[in-house]
Amino acid sequence: MFSLRFTLALLALLLIPYFLRSKYGIALEPYPAVMLPSGSGKVDVAPGRTKVKFTSLYALNAQGTWSKVDNTHLLYPIPIQYLNPILAKEFGLKENAGAIRPGIQSELAENLSMSWARKVTEQDKNEVKVWLRRKLEHQNLHGPSLKVVQTVETISIPDGRILNSRVAYENTLRLDQ
Numbered sequence: 001m002f003s004l005r006f007t008l009a010l011l012a013l014l015l016i017p018y019f020l021r022s023k024y025g026i027a028l029e030p031y032p033a034v035m036l037p038s039g040s041g042k043v044d045v046a047p048g049r050t051k052v053k054f055t056s057l058y059a060l061n062a063q064g065t066w067s068k069v070d071n072t073h074l075l076y077p078i079p080i081q082y083l084n085p086i087l088a089k090e091f092g093l094k095e096n097a098g099a100i101r102p103g104i105q106s107e108l109a110e111n112l113s114m115s116w117a118r119k120v121t122e123q124d125k126n127e128v129k130v131w132l133r134r135k136l137e138h139q140n141l142h143g144p145s146l147k148v149v150q151t152v153e154t155i156s157i158p159d160g161r162i163l164n165s166r167v168a169y170e171n172t173l174r175l176d177q
Contacts, residue, residue: 053152060144071083073135132146148173151168152165
């Protein structure tokens with residue numbers, strides 16, 4: 001069995017990412033993630049019902065109508081659980097998408113982070129747009145736009161019926177500009 005010494009050493013080793021995360025947020029959690037490697041979240045539950053958020057992507061097909069995008073194939077080889085953080089920065093197309101988060105203006109933050117602590121250039125944005133258009137073409141979607149729609153559904157817990165559905169967020173990303 002493991003000794004007390006090993007257990008204490010492991011505890012000390014795991015306290016480092018814990019303190020980094022608690023002080024600076026998820027941005028400074030060392031990769032690979034130690035605290036919650038698959039992400040965290042909770043579902044609000046009211047008596048007899050719950051609300052669940054769904055994020056869907058749509059692109060124009062050859063007929064000029066919006067078709068649902070297969071998110072897994074669009075992101076491949078990126079794991080699908082990173083869809084919402086990627087969409088929060090609009091695939092890096094959002095203004096200041098690569099800026100260091102306020103309050104974490106240290107060199108430590110810049111050195112530990114791989115994705116958000118770099119300047120996003122116009123060349124980077126153009127590469128992302130070309131990559132997205134190519135991924136959409138593999139799904140026979142040729143439109144110059146990508147629509148992001150987040151829907152909130154209220155679901156009855158006892159029988160699973162959808163009580164209410166509403167669009168909480170909608171945004172269109174232009175891939176031709």
